[in-house]
Structures are given as C-alpha cells and as structure tokens.
Amino acid sequence: MQPTDGVAPFDDPAYLFEAWWPGVRAQAWIEGGRLIRLRAEGMADALTAFGELADELPGRLVEDDVLLDGWLLALDEGGWLDTDLLRRRLAGDHHAGRPAFVASDLLWSAGNDWQRRPFGARRQRLEAVLLDGDRCVVSHALRGEGTLLAEALARFGLGAISARRLDARYRAGPAGDAWLRLPLVPEAITERPRLALIQRLPFPEGSG
C-alpha cells in the first residue's frame, strides 16, 4: 500500500491521523511465538539488523500468527529519533542506537486475514493485540484532528503526518485517498531539525 502525497493537514472525522515517523516502513510477521520475518523497505529481511525486536515483539502480543505493519526506528541516547543511527543499523551496525518498532496497522491476526476489513477495525484490533513495550508500541493517533496533530508534531520537528481513511480496506499499490502523506509547515523546527529529514526508500515491487 503506497500513500498519496497530500498538500497540508486537515480535519476530517473519516480519517485517523498519526505521525509520519522518520524511519523505514516494515512488516513484522510473528508466528509460533517468534518474530520470523521483518521485511523492511529496500531490504530482504531486517531481522538481523534489528535483533532486539525478536526478543521483545512476540512477548508483547496477546495472540499469535500476527502480521503488523509499521515503522522501524532508531533512537539516540536521549531517546530521540535519529535517522543517521537508523541508516547505520540498516547497514549492519548492530550497536547503532536503540531500535524500535512503531506499529500502525494489523494485516493478519490469529491466523486470519484482516486486510479486507476497514482500517478502523484493524486499528482497534491492533490496539487490543499489541501491548506497549520498551521497543514496540502502537503509534498514537488522533481521529479527525489532523491540524491539531500537525501543531503538536511541528514542535517535535517531524516533517509530515499520515492520514488514513477509517473505512478503507488494505490494498496493494497506490492508496488513493485511503492513505495520505501530509507535509507539515515546520514552523517550530529548532531543536531537532534532523527529525524532518525523512528517508523514503522504494518499496519492493508487489509488496503491497
């Protein structure tokens, strides 16, 4: 599922808004109580580079046979997002920063395919299935209040927000208006400007 570039944040109760995290989009497959695959944009498998997630993610799930969609991130010593550390980790430096997975969607749960269900239902299921841990969390989101989230995130120095239609199914290829990437006006980027430097890597063909 590929987002569409929007123009600016807006308010609409039909959408769920969350941060566009400055990381790498990834899908995590947990089966048999193990993280068996971590598929990241531009990489065959990021499991080796993000080995710590294999230790934590399965233990934070209340059910098995789950496919999560989200973001791989790296935090610096101060707990801030750091794209340089992320790049180093993706390049094989296993000691670069502290890895994290922020889940934003759930595609399979308890062995059932949830992709044909509305995003709102998938999201509710995700929040029920994944418990927040030190390295894995569900991305915090606001329904309808895109401009409010934009104001909050501009203070963080993030460069964009995500807007997903709550009634949209998960679908392969371009998302149309079901998923928008809305750039922020970085009015207050002073402390952590590097957070806005989002590295967008091409997703492999046919990956959805």
Add this chain to the structure above:
Amino acid sequence: MWRGAIQFGLVTIPVKLYLATEQGGIGFNLLHASCLNRIQMKVYCPYHDEVIQRSETVRGYEWSKGKYVVVTEEDVDSVPLKTMRAIEIEMFVNATRDNQGTQFVKAAYYLEPEQIGAKAFFLLKSVLAEQGKSAICKIVLKDREQLAALNPFNTTMLLTTLHWPDEVRALDELNLPEDQIEIKASEKKMAEQLVASMTGDFSADEYHDDYRQALMAVIERKVAGEKPEPATRTEPTNITDLMAALEASVAAARQDRKSAKADVKVVEAEVEAKAPRQRRRKTA
C-alpha cells in the same frame, strides 16, 4: 609573512601577507614508549648507509624514473615570473557562488597595506565591496605560482589561494543521477519550508570544536595526576517515553487552542459590550 605588492594596470599597492588561520588541533610529540623521551627523525642516505645532516641535502626533480636534476635556490630565484613579489590581478569577477573555480580554496591570508599604499588599498577594497566583485590573481608562495582570489573582508582584504583547474577532480566517477530524480511540487514545497525555517545568519563564534575541548580536559586531568573518567553513556529512554512526549505535545497544542478560543470569546464579548454604547452614542 610575505611582502610584495598588489598590481593591476599601472597601480601598485605594497602589502604584507599573513596567514589568516592556524591549526586548531592538539599537537602531540612522538615519544619512545620505554623511556618517554622525544624521538628524533634522522635523515638517512641508503646509498652511503649513514645518517646525514639536513644541510647536506639538495632538492631534486625526478624527470625520469630514478633520474634527478638538482634545483638550487638560484634556479628558483631565476624563474622569470611577474608574480614573484607581486599579487598580479588578472581580472575581476562577480563574487557569487556561480564562480565555481573559486570554491576550491587552499589557504587564506590577511593583507596589510604598507603605509605608502594604504589609500589605494582601501580604495580597491571599497570598490570590490560596493560592486560585489572578486579579484582573480596570481602570486608566488612557497616556490609555487598560485591562483588566488582577493576579496574585501572586515577591515582588510582576504587573499584565498585556489587550486588550479587541473588539480580539481572531475565528477565523472560519482553516481549523480539528478536528471532521473523526480521531485513532486509538494516535496519541493516541504523542503523549501524546512530551509526557510532553518535560515539564519551564520556566526562562526557560535561553533566550537567540542572534541578538542574534551580531549584537552582528558589531558589536563592526566597532567594533574588523575585517571581520566571513561566517557559516560546515559541509558537511552525508550519509545514509550517518546510516545508520552508526543501525547504531552498534543495536550499542549489542544490547550493552546482552548486558550486561543477563550481569548477570541473575550474579545468578541468586549466588542459586543462596546458596540451598543457606540450605537447609543450615534443615536444620541
């Protein structure tokens, strides 16, 4: 220090040249690990198998593999260069970044005019500044003719020596697919907004060599007989802390909106309260 004259046309301005920068790193000496005495670099001749004095050396140019011709001070002095004691201005160019040849700089030198040439010196400086020009010139420094740019700088002028074009590497070896990159209008707008938000006045005084300061602190502790402390690594906070900070930021943004709405209501109430009085005044 170098002494000579700026020359262009029939004008000659005697000046002195001083290095504008100095190495900021911390200097170390090489010691013999067993006795901690400074080692000496000896000049060794493998042909005679003996250590020789530096005064016994001459400069040689390898014109063919293993074949040298000796170049003496007299040979160097006899080089028929106009720029031997002169900063020979070749042309003036607009001092913009489009003059890409002036970006490959080697070293910077301050100029100080001799008393006799002070008026012409500052006249040239003011004209360059007002017209936004840079003087491209040649000068012989360290036995080499060098290309240089002369620019107004603060209360003097700055001479920056440049690499000759054949010393600048070509870009061919790099993978630079700019033509193949498609940039959407929204992406460009976002980048422009980011640049605009981070645009300011550069002040070099605000930047410090943190590594040098930290290394000096280690050295000073060792001089004082203390054992240097290992670098402290604070335990990183986790992703849930970041989410909590995000929640707090959302709450703050929401509060700001409430306050702004309250202010608007107060203003509206004040306007409504005033309006009848104004109407009364008009009707009175």
